[in-house]
Amino acid sequence: MISMLRIEEPGLHTTIQDKGRYGYQQFGIVPSGPMDPYAYRMANLLVGNDDGEAAIESTMIGPSLLFLENSVIAVTGANLSPTLDGKKIPMWGSVYVHKGQELRFGKPKHGARAYIALAGGIQSETTLESRSTYTKAKLGGLKGEALGGGDELPGMDIPDTELQNRKGKFLSEDLRPFYQSHHMVRVIPDVQEGYFTKESLQTFYTHSYKISPQSDRMGYRLQGQEIEHKQSAEILSDAVAFGSIQVPSDGNPIVLLADRQTTGGYPKIGTIISHDLWKVAQLLPGQTLSFQRSSVDEGHRWLKYENNLYKKLHMAVHQK
Secondary structure, three states: OEEEEEEEEOOOOEEEEOOOOOOOHHHOOOOOOOOOHHHHHHHHHHOOOOOOOOEEEEEOOOOEEEEOOOEEEEEEEEEOOEEEOOEEOOOOEEEEEOOOOEEEEOOOOEEEEEEEEEOOOEOOOOEOOEOOOEOOOOEOOEOOEOOOOOOEEEEOOOOHHHHHHHOOOEOOHHHOOOOOOEEEEEEEEOHHHHHEOHHHHHHHHHOOEEEOOOOOOOEEEEEOOOOOEOOOOOOOOEEOOOOEEEOOOOOOOEEEOOOOOOEEOOOEEEEEOHHHHHHHHOOOOOOEEEEEEOOHHHHHHHHHHHHHHHHHHHHHHOOO
16 A cells, blocks of 8 residues: 555545445444445546445535545545646546646535545555544544544555546536535335324425534434424434434434434434435535435335446446
8 A cells, every 4th residue: 555645735524434334333333434425436436446445525625635646536526626736627527647736626616525536445444344434433534533634545556557547437417416505305204203293294395494504424403394293202212324314302303414323212204215315415504405205115216226327337437
């Protein structure tokens, strides 16, 4: 392994994330991983990496990265105006980077989180079989913390002939998400929706909710029409998933995200289908979210579609 790049300026909240730390939730270890699984997965795909390699997740204000070796990178997700040595580079495409060049970000245009993948992935040490950073428990990444100025990230020494093969790949425009200030997401109802009044369920599916400033990688707190419980707002602690929507006693829903706890003691009104999770992850505080009743079958259809799409794109990218 060699040092591939150095963090010159860290940005607002920049971390190393791979596909997540799974298999340890029974011990209270959260999965972490990318907030926007689609953008993360496509970034790795575009630079020719295996699915699940570690990449950089940046939130709202991007970092400045000095490359210490030649590489190929892709920037996906939120458009934070990326430039290489001051020249604009395209989003959703693989770009050759020379040793000594600097990747910087400027004015955020749309979206909340950008992903930066480099050929070979970031080869930081693994903790419990994952490189994902979980700052609250100081797991993964570099010493379990968000990246800071002066940090150097290890990577793979890839021959230049291979790097040349990996550059110049672009995701079709019709496959790139369009980030808006309002998104509708589909929700699979939970068996615990019986804890809420019929009027509140109707309210939930017919009103918009604003993303609260008290939101982070653990969960998005929503503000809007309160959801009324029939009786108690507390239950015996129960398992939660990425996209589960809890409703505490104040009636304001919380969407649980990548750094969610492993169990929760508030009833769940439903869970967002995995295909729509990127819509939540790319919303900023003050922007809005609305919900549409869905089903397990619809969630499975979209999951199958996404996996088949990835397989086709993987084959296309790896054609010589």
